[in-house]
Amino acid sequence: NSWLFALPLGITAAGIALLSEYILKGLDQPERAAEVAKDFLWPYALGLPFTLMTISNQQTMLGLNKPKYVLMMTALNVPLILAIGYPFIFKLGLNETGLGSAYAISGFSHFISYSILFKYKFADYKIFDFRSLCKKDGKCALLASKGFWIGLYAFVELGNVLANTILIGRSNNANDDDALSALQPALQYASIVANLTFALGHSLTILITGSQKTKSHVETKKLGVNGIWMGLTLPLTILTVFFIDQDLLLKPFLGEDTTDLARRLLLINILSQVADTFRNIGSGILRGVGNTSFASNVNIVTVLCLMMPFSLIAEMIYNLGPEAVLSGRAVGIAVGAALISYKCILEGRALPEDGYARLPQPALEDKGCWHRLFSPKKKDNIQDQAQSELKSQPKSWGKCIIL
Structure with a gap:
């Protein structure tokens, strides 16, 4: 269901990207900006x-408490980019086209790798069995809402990057070639570091806490603190x-040809x-405890209400140049x-010492479907156990099955 929502968002974003050359020309942007966009x-x-x-x-994958696979896929994907x-840009002389092609190819391979992993490594979870999930008390809406928020945020972030590129193209404090060429390495480093820190932080945190899920406020605190410190390692090193x-x-x-602006x-x-x-x-921590939308x-509000207005x-208004444009984005990130x-x-703080705060009563006494669905000792016939649990409990327990 996440795919079903991400796919139309991705197609829409792709359409905007394909039309960006004409959009920039319509906004009276410099010719160089339109060329780079194209x-x-x-x-x-x-x-x-x-x-x-x-x-x-x-x-x-994070919801299944398997961050090590996120780390593994990222470790494969970043070197692939x-x-x-590198050969597309510097050896073949494709420049911006080579960079865009590298991201397209690596994105496709990343998706295929995850699909294969889900299909064969997590077959017991029956992730591909959409119809049976949707027929159970109409819970497709819950699944779809999770995918929707994730996809919507990615879509808004894409618009933010495009808009910042437009603003930097308008800057009068540097010639167009310098501003646009300097923007690319800055954004690409940010993208690479974001992927690595996200994967490293989650994976190493799980190893440090020795826990597969946040059962209590003590473990949640350790998860957050250790995750942040591990995640900070890479950007601070850079x-x-x-x-x-x-x-x-x-x-x-x-x-x-490095420039002061690029630095x-x-x-x-x-x-x-x-x-x-x-x-x-x-x-990631919030999504791990079931809070997907917050x-x-x-992120969406900070992009629309802080990053873009500041930029x-x-x-x-003040014509402060590309540094100020990206500083506006940094302010939004900090507030978020x-x-x-x-x-x-x-x-x-909301999680009790004995855990499972999000399950309805009497789940605190009998861990029920959540425990059986994700317990490492119960890998066989997980879907059958979940269905029988659903039949024996009130309808509100359906949320537990889906999560």
């Missing part, structure tokens, strides 16, 4: 539907390298990535991270 976004758009469906796969992108040798980070993208934009993105670590890992709502004010982290604290 060259980079048309191949990138082909991979967008698969990228959004991959996000759904990642969240499902670099392995494809920040250290930045102050030691900035060109070392920029040369893979810009070759020898400033990269620094802003590295700093915002530190805050984004709190946002990403906090969002993180997505906060618009910085460029349209603070709200999500606070919500994680509240969720941790």
Whole structure:
């Protein structure tokens, strides 16, 4: 069901990306901005539907308490982007088209890898059995709502990146070529670091806590604290390298022609990535305890109400340049991270010492379907057990089966 919602969102986003050249020209953007949009976004758009469906796969995997597979897939995908992108850009001379093609190919392979993993590794969960799930008390709506919020947030974030690119293209504080070429390495580093920190933070946290799910507020606190610290490791390491040798980070993208603007934009993105670590890992923790919509709502609101207005004010009114545009985005990320982290604290306090706070009574005494559905000792005939449990309990227990 997450796929069913992510696919039309991805197709819509791809359509916007394909039309971006004409949109930019209609907004009287510089010719160079339209060229970059056309060259980079048309191949990138082909991979967008698969990228959004991959996000759904990642969240499902986290919901199954298997973050190590998210780490494994990310560890395979990031080198794939670099392995494809580097020869496409520098050896074949495809430049922006090569970068977009690398993301499209890696996004498709990422999606296929997750699909194979679900099909064969988690066959007992019958994830592909949509019809039987939908027939049980109309619970498709609950499943679909989870996929919807995840897909909607990804869609809004895409619009934010496009809009920031437009604003930087309008900047009068640097010529168009410098601004747009400097933006690419900054955003790509942010993307790579975000994926790695998200996967590393979750995976290492599970290993440290020694727990497969957050059963109490003590474990939830440990999950959050350890996850944040582990997630901060990578951006802080990159920040250290930045102050030691900035060109070392920029040369893979810009070759020898590194610019001061590229350095400033990269620094802003590295700093915002530190805050984004709190946002990403906090969002995953909330989804892990069953609260799917809060993180997505906060992220969407901060994008629309903070990131975009701050960027618009910085460029349209004060003409402060691309640094201010990306700084506006960083402010939105920081506010979102603070709200999500606070919500994680509240969720941790709400969980009782003996756990299972989200199950209705009498589930606190008899752990029932949740325990049987996810217990590692009960891997065989999971769906049959879940169906029999549903028949023997009130209809409200159906939520437990779906979650």
